[in-house]
Amino acid sequence: MLSEDALSRARGGDENAFRELVDPYRGELQLHCYRILGSLQDAEDQLQETLLAAWRSLEGFEARASLRAWLYRIATNRCLNALRDRRRRPQEVPSMVEPPEPTRRAEPIWLEPYPDLLLEGIADSAPGPEARYETRESVGLAFLAALQHLPPRQRAALVLRDVLGFHTTEVAEMLESSEASVKGALQRARATVNERMLPRGRERAPLPRSARERELVGRFAAAVERGDTDSVVSLLTADAWLTMPPEPYEYQGGQAIGRFLHDREARRGAHLRLVPTRANGQPAFGCYLPDAQAAITRAYGLMVLTLDEDRISAITWFTERSLFPHFGLPRTLPE
Secondary structure (H helix, E strand, O other), X not given: OOOHHHHHXXXXXXXXXXXXXXXXXXXXXXHHHHHHHOOHHHHHHHHHHHHHHHHHOHHHOOOOOOHHHHHHHHHHHHHHHHHHHHHHOOOOOOOOOOOOOOOEEOOOOOOOOOEHXXXXXXXXXXOOOOOOOOHHHHOOHHHHHXXXXXXXXXXXXXXXXXXXXXXXXXXXXXXXOOHHHHHHHXXXXXXXXXHHOOOOOOOOOOOOOOHHHHHHHHHHHHHHHOOOHHHHHHOEEEEEEEEOOOOOEEEEOHHHHHHHHHXXXXXXXXXOEEEEEEEOOEEEEEEEXXXXXXXXXXXXXXXXXXXXXXXXXXXXXXXXXXXXXXXXXXXXXXO
């Protein structure tokens, strides 16, 4: 409930009172920015921009809507502005050295993993009454990847309505649009997401941190660390995918994935070392590669697994090493 005393003090310039008002929403607002932007680092920046804008415009908050809805309106529009600015900047997809022929070439999407550490206290909160997605599904990589294929306003409308559960009238007000326009955007967005999401949900995956999950993930890590690609492939579903956003190359099925993994290991000339972590509610690893000049291993990339019963249905690889500290992972490890 909004504290009128804290609001009055914040409007008078009391920064501590302002923090008292907004701190309960920091985590969910950052996650909201991440869903729209697909980038952890951009989400952190837009969270700060949102709070700065809220501080500067607090006098204009009339409390007709809840403080939470007001903050979401600011955050959403900051993210939409950031997406417009991003489109104006030339973006180059890093070129992979001579990859094997992929199953398909997809449109590049800009997506980063999100540490489970930042989901604590959010994942257990119940979405609004209009929500269509449970929190666990709405933080998963499959859903986030599907979102990134939507135009910005469709993406925002879908997240506000179907993930957070705001009413259509509230979404229209946040987007400064009509209800009819929002309903049309939602219809198109839902069709796109349904088309791009895997037909099965995540309900068949082992429970997070369960014995079943640990056993499967442990077998995968052991096989990767000893360079046993055949054993890695044996853990995959028949229709498993390996993707590497923003790289456009995608590989499906054991044969294609195995060919890619064999090729990459031959080019690296060394086995990876894996350190477990979690991202987007899924098991993940920080991957390290031995340094040829020193007795250390260096951060090499992040890998996130999607599980389906006792198999792995997707491997998603991220090369952005600057994300390691966000996952509590060091940049180097002793050999």
